Amino acid sequence: MPTSVSNNGEAAIRLQQVTRHYQMGKTLVRAADNVTLNIGAGEFVALLGSSGSGKSTLLNLMAGLDRPTSGKIFAHDRNLAEMTSSELAQHRTHTVGIVFQSFNLLPRMTLEENVELPLRLAEVERSERTGRVREVVERVRLSARLTHRPTELSGGEQQRAALARALVNRPTILLADEPTGNLDSATGDEIMLLLREINETLGMTIVMVTHEQQRAERFAHRLIRMGDGQLISEGQTS
Amino acid sequence: MKRRDLGELALRNLREAVLRNSLTTLGIAVGVASLVAMLSLGVGLQNLATDRLSRSGLFDAIFVTPKSNNPTFGRAETQAPEPTGPPKPLDADARKKIEALPNVTEVYPEIRFPTEIHYDRNPYATVVAGVTPSAKTDGAFDGMTGSFFSGPAADEAILQIDFARQLSPQQPNLLIGKDIVLRYAERQALPAEPGSKDSASAGFSIVPREQALRIVGIIETDPAGGFGAFGRGRLFIPLQVAETLRAAQTNDLRDLLRDGPSQRNYESLTVRVSGASKVKNVEDTLKQMGYAAYSLLDATRSLTLVFAVFDLFLGIFGSLALVVASLGIINTLVMAILERRREIGILKALGAADRDVRRLFFVEAGAMGLLGGVSGVLIGWLIGRAINFGTNIYLARRDLPAISVTAVPWWMVAAAIVFSIAVSLAAGMYPASRAARLDPVQALRYE
Numbered sequence: 001m002p003t004s005v006s007n008n009g010e011a012a013i014r015l016q017q018v019t020r021h022y023q024m025g026k027t028l029v030r031a032a033d034n035v036t037l038n039i040g041a042g043e044f045v046a047l048l049g050s051s052g053s054g055k056s057t058l059l060n061l062m063a064g065l066d067r068p069t070s071g072k073i074f075a076h077d078r079n080l081a082e083m084t085s086s087e088l089a090q091h092r093t094h095t096v097g098i099v100f101q102s103f104n105l106l107p108r109m110t111l112e113e114n115v116e117l118p119l120r121l122a123e124v125e126r127s128e129r130t131g132r133v134r135e136v137v138e139r140v141r142l143s144a145r146l147t148h149r150p151t152e153l154s155g156g157e158q159q160r161a162a163l164a165r166a167l168v169n170r171p172t173i174l175l176a177d178e179p180t181g182n183l184d185s186a187t188g189d190e191i192m193l194l195l196r197e198i199n200e201t202l203g204m205t206i207v208m209v210t211h212e213q214q215r216a217e218r219f220a221h222r223l224i225r226m227g228d229g230q231l232i233s234e235g236q237t238s
Numbered sequence: 239m240k241r242r243d244l245g246e247l248a249l250r251n252l253r254e255a256v257l258r259n260s261l262t263t264l265g266i267a268v269g270v271a272s273l274v275a276m277l278s279l280g281v282g283l284q285n286l287a288t289d290r291l292s293r294s295g296l297f298d299a300i301f302v303t304p305k306s307n308n309p310t311f312g313r314a315e316t317q318a319p320e321p322t323g324p325p326k327p328l329d330a331d332a333r334k335k336i337e338a339l340p341n342v343t344e345v346y347p348e349i350r351f352p353t354e355i356h357y358d359r360n361p362y363a364t365v366v367a368g369v370t371p372s373a374k375t376d377g378a379f380d381g382m383t384g385s386f387f388s389g390p391a392a393d394e395a396i397l398q399i400d401f402a403r404q405l406s407p408q409q410p411n412l413l414i415g416k417d418i419v420l421r422y423a424e425r426q427a428l429p430a431e432p433g434s435k436d437s438a439s440a441g442f443s444i445v446p447r448e449q450a451l452r453i454v455g456i457i458e459t460d461p462a463g464g465f466g467a468f469g470r471g472r473l474f475i476p477l478q479v480a481e482t483l484r485a486a487q488t489n490d491l492r493d494l495l496r497d498g499p500s501q502r503n504y505e506s507l508t509v510r511v512s513g514a515s516k517v518k519n520v521e522d523t524l525k526q527m528g529y530a531a532y533s534l535l536d537a538t539r540s541l542t543l544v545f546a547v548f549d550l551f552l553g554i555f556g557s558l559a560l561v562v563a564s565l566g567i568i569n570t571l572v573m574a575i576l577e578r579r580r581e582i583g584i585l586k587a588l589g590a591a592d593r594d595v596r597r598l599f600f601v602e603a604g605a606m607g608l609l610g611g612v613s614g615v616l617i618g619w620l621i622g623r624a625i626n627f628g629t630n631i632y633l634a635r636r637d638l639p640a641i642s643v644t645a646v647p648w649w650m651v652a653a654a655i656v657f658s659i660a661v662s663l664a665a666g667m668y669p670a671s672r673a674a675r676l677d678p679v680q681a682l683r684y685e
Contacts, residue, residue: 065587065678086591093589104584104682108254120243121589165588 018071097166270614273556367471368480384455571669583681599670607662
């Protein structure tokens, strides 16, 4: 059973013997257990596994939303495990974009305001913001919906809006946690096509957590399977 | 995050839970209002007291006498260095020198002499007092019927009501515009005897004189003019007129024996200075000049102390409401953290630092403090106006003049708003710190 998978290209993300343990009462949960993994720049990687296998934990560690119990996580050669809280916030602002299963748009903001939010956090000049928002919203084909609130958008539109929000700060890595989990099959395919288009046209590294193997095989370059917090297999898609 | 973005997000958040945030803000406003109302009452009463006392001339006046005449009022004499030699006379030259001292606004003698008034062919014995022109503006004759003297040299008189009732028991106010005749004893210096080397041996004579006066006003209360001034008179005439009359006074015989008849000395002078804070310096200077001087400075200090303690207690009671309001802020913001747990997680996932989240909650608390502070000051001011209104209705029913018992000076407006913001920020510290510490992974899982 392999515990490490690597490719030979330039690494966007490197995990070295990463462990994340939680204490749940008297039980020690090994959400990630001694994981070593390289993800090359421009790769589209799918992390597969059943619920509780540790794939979302690994994604949160790569995002800098969580810290490892031990081990090192490098994003473009900067070790997230040694970063301060505000450095991790900078990492989330500039290096990674995150898409969630449940979209996580702020309901009281319009689509435009939701997409603009990361620009506010990154302290991008106001004069530049409108152009950046329009550009990214056009990319996800939601230009006609700028003034709509999330509740006025379909599930697919909400996920595209979330994708636009993740892309607006022009990150180099896109992390997607079950991006099609709340969508029907056709809409899910639309999102996957959009992810592939972003990967191919922008050369963005994408790490996607999913439990849908067939869809992952159709769109990702590499599949990595997890179980009990460990990497159990990996393989290139055809 | 930039300040403007922070402000926009905070205001948007406040608008989202408008009812709860409005009620919290109202709580702060009520707290600030109670504080402002209490303090405005304290300051208003202090202003009223100090205004009345300063008008009385007690606190900006120095009573000056020749050294031997000094009434020490049972107090230690002086702290200023004492010159040696004979007592310096308090004469016209001395008056001019004192008038030229810095911060001295007015120097006037006490001219008060017994006399006889003729009105409607009847004689009435009374005491005449000279009144300074400044009495017109410093409020000493506030509330009088009729008018003040038309000029400093006008042959006019103002009567004290008790004396006016002697002249016209039924309708004393009808005396205004009537003429009276003042009969008094004029002091006239005698020419020096031929061959005499000492002109002082000539003495002076007393000549009966009359002066016609028109009654222009009647005053109910004893007008205040500082101790040693024109209080305790029954008939008031302009000081300049009183001085030109050269009426014989009680100290004339003493002057004759001590200084000679040509030397007209003042028994005392009242020195008014530009403010109570200047009294000490002028008083010391007068003592150095060789005169006895006395002021009521200590009484002023005691009054200030009493009102400082009074204001402190009013402020403490007023602040209690603000403390209760601050608990409301804590409650509102803690509830907001629970409600916005997921939103905080999203913000952190998008790149918000702990500091950004903390500042966001701080700005929300500060905004509630600012709005509550401004509204509270307005409400407090209105409460003060209502207290004034009610007080004046009560006073009007008792035929008393209107007064202002509350005051909201600018420093109080600024201090109340700053205090409100400070209390709100202090109340927001715990919720803001708790929000900043939220684990984003846990927060994003929260439904």
